Amino acid sequence: MPNLGELIKNKRKAAGLSQRRLGEACGLSDSEIMKIEKGQRKTPSWKSLCEIAQALGFHPFEILLKAGYITENDINPGLKLHGLDKLDEMDLETVQLFVDFLISRKSTDRISEGGL
The missing domain is CATH 1.20.5 (Single alpha-helices involved in coiled-coils or other helix-helix interfaces)
Known part of the structure; x- marks a missing residue:
């Protein structure tokens, strides 16, 4: 299972975007994207992660779960x-x-x- 950086990198590559283009799409620098992907940014802000998810076209829950901001129980509570x-x-x-x-x-x- 990929870590947070690998998840973002895989999604970015699948979308055919460079780090620079992704950064432009979500209001972050390409160096910030690089740091997140390489795991050098240990706790990226939830807001930045949501912007990355939106720019890459997937649900923010997936990236917030991977980053540890939410749990599986937050997404799928026992009582529905x-x-x-x-x-x-x-x-x-x-x-x-x-x-x-x-x-x-x-x-x-x-x-x-x-x-x-």
């Missing part, structure tokens, strides 16, 4: 509910009531089964 952003405050309150009901029912089921 989709579409919550489309609900208004009243809808979210209703969802919370339903979740509370399900939790309460599970507790009640355990008691009736002699689990507590």
Whole structure:
């Protein structure tokens, strides 16, 4: 698995860009790109990494994960509910009531089964 510098270098070469062209595309110097690719820049800023990802046309999560700014759990949390952003405050309150009901029912089921 490539390290951060190798990831950027591979993506840059696949895009057919020189370090200079990539630097121009994301507002960094070609020497900064070189330092990142060679691992001489130990902690490049997350902003620079996002700009590199955008210039190379891939999702910033991939580069931020490789750099250690985020974890796999940040990207793919264990609990997944989709579409919550489309609900208004009243809808979210209703969802919370339903979740509370399900939790309460599970507790009640355990008691009736002699689990507590």
